Amino acid sequence: MTHCKIKFAFAAAVFAASASYAHAEWPNDRPIQMIVAFAPGGSTDVMARAIEPFLEKELGADIVIENRPGASGEIAYTALSKAKPDGYTFSYINTPGYLSMQVQRKLGYDPKTIKPIVRIVDDPTAIVVPAASEIKTLKDFVDAAKAKPGAVSYGSSGVGTDDHLAIILLGAATGTTFTHIPFSGAGETRTAILGSQVSGGGLNISEFAGNDTSGLRMIAHFGTDRSPQLPDVPTAKEQGFDVEMTSERGIAAPRELSDEITQKFGEAMKKVLDNPEFQKQAKQLALPLAYLSGPDWEKQMPDRLARFQKIWNETPWVK
């Protein structure tokens, strides 16, 4: 049957490399499994698939991406914490979800059993309004909310996401209330802002700059410094609001993974991130690359976690 042939052709095309391994030392024993905690098509998934061929080349190994979506990543992280620490299972992890989740509920895994290996992206959260809006600066945004409490609505990509936490922080810092409207995902938020269904909304720099920006205006972002992708957008700090919020993505492995493999993998990832070919692709995806070694990244985590715990104690975002 002809359709079988085509299937085979595709099988061959997609898995061309998979025949080439035999029993050998890491990483050539079998394909490395990269867990993505979100469904195919999401920004983490697209990033993982963009990295895949480059990392395969650096490691000289096969990589299989496995989507384990569910419970904002908890299902994937639980799978990672239970995986054998043999260097064949890694997972992408995303903050603040990875950290804030431990604050808001009892988890199916112990975060101590997971070891961050490399940070890839540090993507500031930003406030975006319709281009026709009278709100031009973050101050306008806050003033409007102060003038008419509840009248300024803010769309986020979900409860407990960085967008949501950012507006809680902004509200706490200024003593104002915004009407928080959670959407499911950045796509829906963008649509709502474009259609002026909300006064403004939270999008990350990559979610904003990676798409068509006509009809939208970013008034501020919550990064530490100005973003190379959008150098004209001032940070919240510059505008006098002491709020910081970014969404980071990186790779983690089970805690027991040997130092040797950890180091090899981390170095390979560093080379990928330094590769101009990859950087070209990252630019098209508007990924704010921000390499950080595993230990350095992990060092930052307790600080962030404590901050989330503090917000949670004051205003728990899940009731």
Next chain:
Amino acid sequence: MAFLDVLMLGFSEAFTPTNLFFCFVGALLGTLIGVLPGIGPTATVAILLPVTFFLPPLGALIMLAGIFYGAQYGGSTTAILVNLPGEASAVVTAIDGYQMARKGRAGAALAIAALGSFFAGTVATIGLAVAGPTLSSFALSFGPAEYVSLCIFGLLAATILAHGSVIKAIGMVCLGLVLGMVGIDVNSGSTRLTFGSTELYDGIDFVVIAVGLFGVAEIASNLEFKEARGVLQSTIGRLWPTKQEFKESWGAVLRGTGVGTILGVLPGGGATLSAFSAYSVEKKISKTPEKFGHGAIAGVAGPEAANNAGAQSSFIPLLTLGIPSNSIMAMMLGAMTIHGITPGPSVIQNQPELFWGLVASMWIGNAMLLVINLPLIGVWVRLLKVPYRLLYPAILLFCCIGVYSVNNRGFDVALVILFGVLGYVLRKAKCEAGPLLLGFVLGPLLETNLRRALLLSQGDPLVFVERPISAVLLLITAGMLLTLILPAIRKGRKEAFEASED
């Protein structure tokens, strides 16, 4: 004319041998994937995404788009042949399509579905080319209040789907709504009705419910007695629709195309709603509504046309605004950004060859689908000749793998058992699963938008009538409700009188 110029440009871009090849591969692959339940186009597009890095941008997009509408069409094939809707929009096709297949008219149902889809695809593509930007501003004007009204309209349509008792259909819609609420509540973040299971945090997948209620329950009841199976293999009949069947279909195709083109533009539930709405339109205006549910060809033609038109026009918000209206469109967006294309108004201006090439390729893709599928009808129908004892284990396997592949876990397959048993019990109770599925699909859309609308209006329920589009939708719903209730009241009175005369 400028329009013809750009269209020419588009066709000259799309009609290169390589692009035609990509289009063909995409449409064929899509059809085959669509036929396998559960294995959706999203997963396939995801797997092929890295491959498309090495293709020219237009070729890559043409292939991915081909997979999308191929799968859309392929999903109806299993709905008609074995009563297994692979996705929400095919649920309606299963209602009358499967009944036609049981009467030996599977060929006719498939042919009408193919021809109707092609026609609808053509019209929707022209719609995209001519009125894309206008339609997309229509999509943007749809806020939470409008979605609420649209959902209420859709839920009313669900009761028209039923050919049995209306009150039981409403009960099934409610059951579907409750099932749709399982998981983390979008508005508050709290978990609901999950019985403490992390696996249920993201809710129940559509495929799980469809495979359980339709697939497993159907197999279980077919196997109950030998006679039940006999019907399946009665006669194959002629493959091509009769003159009478064509006559009954063409109007339905026209109306379905209209409904689908407009509703498909709406991000979210648009494309799904279009098939349901087209079905209720056909049943409403039909002179023989009692035939619906027992193999009315208009009940296949209308929804199939709407479904395909909706699939085409769901490209409109993506191409004109950069808004992905569903997960497949999100994958397409990912593919585009990897190639350095940011869909939106700028693409039409700066890369017209890409935009118009894609539009032209959509039409070519639809023609390709027709070329692939018309000859395949004979093959599919012959599949029904395979003895059921050999056919059903294969269906069972495809169902289980399909369900597994949604989240890559056995948990979902285990859930299928629950819904299989529920489906079997509901059959014994003479309740229909169609309205349940519509309630399930629309429930989350209705709830999140209802709460969003009230949050935005700060608790003022008048938003639903103050916004014009929402008010019009509610008026139409009220009108439909009246036509539904009035005859029932009159009939009820008549029955009451007759009873008192006894």
Next chain:
Amino acid sequence: MSGSSTAKRDFPDILAGGVMIGLGALGLWAGRDLQFGSAAMMGAGFLPDVICGMLIAIGAYVLIKALGKAYEPFDESNFKPLIILVVAIAGFAFMSETLGFIVSTIWLLVIGSLADQESRWREIAISTVLLTIFGALVFIYGLGVQMPILPF
């Protein structure tokens, strides 16, 4: 119809009403801890409670009406195929992630085939082998379904 008016009760409707009431009550129970809120500020539990309530009401209505309706029995039933299918699918569900595609598929097909009294061992064996090979090639290799092939 009116001839057998002594034997009333519409059994399918009684079952339908019972299922609706049961599932509605289950929903109410499962959502008992959720915040109800008000119509303007709906809590997570508002709509689940309202709709489960509606479901119970409709179920009760169907049930009560069924008691007075003309006699209608259940369609003849044979639970054996359903039970066998449940066992087959359950095996697949629990084995697929750990024991892999081949073991779970063979279980599913062999046990599942027994649901039909007409099945013959020779045919089951042949179709199981063919479908397992076809499935492994198309789904696991071709479409990249993320399931192990063999137990590791």
